[in-house]
Amino acid sequence: MIKKKICMVGAFAVGKTSLVQRFVKSIFSEKYLTTVGVKIDKKTLDVGTQTVDLMLWDLQGEDEFQSLQVSYLRGSSGFFLVADGTREWTLDKAVSLSEKVEEVAGKLPFMLLINKADLPESWEIDENRLSELTNSGWSVVKTSAKTGEGVEEAFTSLASKTLEDMK
Amino acid sequence: MSDSEIRFLEHVCLGPGLVANIFIAPHKDGLCLILVDATSEAGRIQAMQQKGNELVLCMERLRKVELKLRDCLAQKEDHSGRRSHDDVKSND
Secondary structure, three states: OEEEEEEEEEEOOOOHHHHHHHHHHOOOOOOOOOOOOEEEEEEEEEEOOEEEEEEEEEEOOEOOOOOOOHHHHOOOOEEEEEEEOOOOHHHHHHHHHHHHHHHHHOOOOEEEEEEOOOOHHHOOOOHHHHHHHHHOOOOEEEOOOOOOOOHHHHHHHHHHHHHHHHO | OOOOOOEEEEEEEEEOOEEEEEEEEEEOOEEEEEEEEOHHHHHHHHHHHHHHHHHHHHHHHHHHHHHHHHHHHHHHHHHHHHHHHHHHHHHO
């Protein structure tokens, strides 16, 4: 069985834990509960002809009090950068975190998830900015942990990228 | 990070309500794992962090409301300015 470690990285309250919960347990809660340290979940996924055990490391978000602990990143096969579409600064944070992760773990497959796609009326992130990131080679996906939009596709796609990376 | 170093993973959630600090050290041909219960420490940090983050989220929402209000006021002033200008014109 192939095992792949995937880290969830981003600012606080962007929905990292909710995305994992949606993907692993198909559940969603409106209640915000900040993560301390790291929570590890597992989900087995079929990618093409291969079966992969995804080990999902849900890292605490960066906030006023805590910054990303790089020791959690060791051995990662890929990572998700998560931003909140209704809070523009969380995209800046995601971009700066991508640099930090690359410094520590090297070049790894990653995807940028713009979460909370179910709240278009509060949307703050400019489409042009996302286009620029896409044009520079980033994979950008809009997700909603609440409705499930884009979630399964994002995890499957990153799992597939980590497998391609092995070849 | 070399393989001879002791690795430290802080506040790893092992299950519902169970958090440990994990030390991983090389030992003979394998690894030695030391788990130190950090449940109560993590609980205290969580409570503090939760309040702090909720406060920041509240401030962000307030800032958004304030911006909307300013927009509304500016529009209202613009509208009433235009109306008084029209009134003066019609009196002429």
